[in-house]
Amino acid sequence: MRKMENNLYGWSSLQQWEEQITHLMSVHCFHWLRDQRKAFRNSYRLLKSSGEAAFIFFLEASFFTACLEIQRNPKWCHFFNEIESYIPDSHHQKHNLFFYKKMLKEVGFQIIYSKRRRIKDVLPSDEDYINFFTSVCALVAHVPADKKEEFRTDLFEEILKHNGRDINGLPFHRGTIIELVVKKN
Numbered sequence: 001m002r003k004m005e006n007n008l009y010g011w012s013s014l015q016q017w018e019e020q021i022t023h024l025m026s027v028h029c030f031h032w033l034r035d036q037r038k039a040f041r042n043s044y045r046l047l048k049s050s051g052e053a054a055f056i057f058f059l060e061a062s063f064f065t066a067c068l069e070i071q072r073n074p075k076w077c078h079f080f081n082e083i084e085s086y087i088p089d090s091h092h093q094k095h096n097l098f099f100y101k102k103m104l105k106e107v108g109f110q111i112i113y114s115k116r117r118r119i120k121d122v123l124p125s126d127e128d129y130i131n132f133f134t135s136v137c138a139l140v141a142h143v144p145a146d147k148k149e150e151f152r153t154d155l156f157e158e159i160l161k162h163n164g165r166d167i168n169g170l171p172f173h174r175g176t177i178i179e180l181v182v183k184k185n
Helices: 002-009 036-046 062-072 089-093 097-107 126-136 145-162
Strands: 021-027 047-061 109-122 172-184
Touching: 021 036, 036 047, 036 097, 047 062, 047 089, 047 109, 062 145, 062 172, 097 109, 097 172, 126 145
Parallel strands: 021 047
Antiparallel strands: 047 172, 109 172
16 A cells, blocks of 8 residues: 555656646645645655745644643543544644754755644634544544544544634634745756
């Protein structure tokens, strides 16, 4: 499986576009990647000389904390034995903007712009909140169909516990993102 995975997601599947791209943008994708350094290296290789890339992704998020909590919950943990939850290393290791700037410089990029931002996203309803977060939660696929609605409710409560509601009673989500614009040397 590992060899097939490397072929599907490694350089060989991208090689045909090497040095063919002038601009590359990734919004809320890199935090899902297990090997971010490899992905940054691949991005670098895809860009033409003086090509530019923009990356926006979460360093940490209350959603990730809630997923870790529910994954350990005795009610649900037996469904999640030895599965990947896709909680990024940046959340576990508390990586910061300087960590990523250093990594990108090591790959060969010139940093044009970098910023760390705390965000608070208010969602328009409880239903929108839970629909969104269950759509991006890797754990959901491992819950039996007859337990999914109960899991959705518990996930909603766990995420809400780590966030809360705004003054209008609407649920919100907090996290820290980084924004990076880089140029290939």
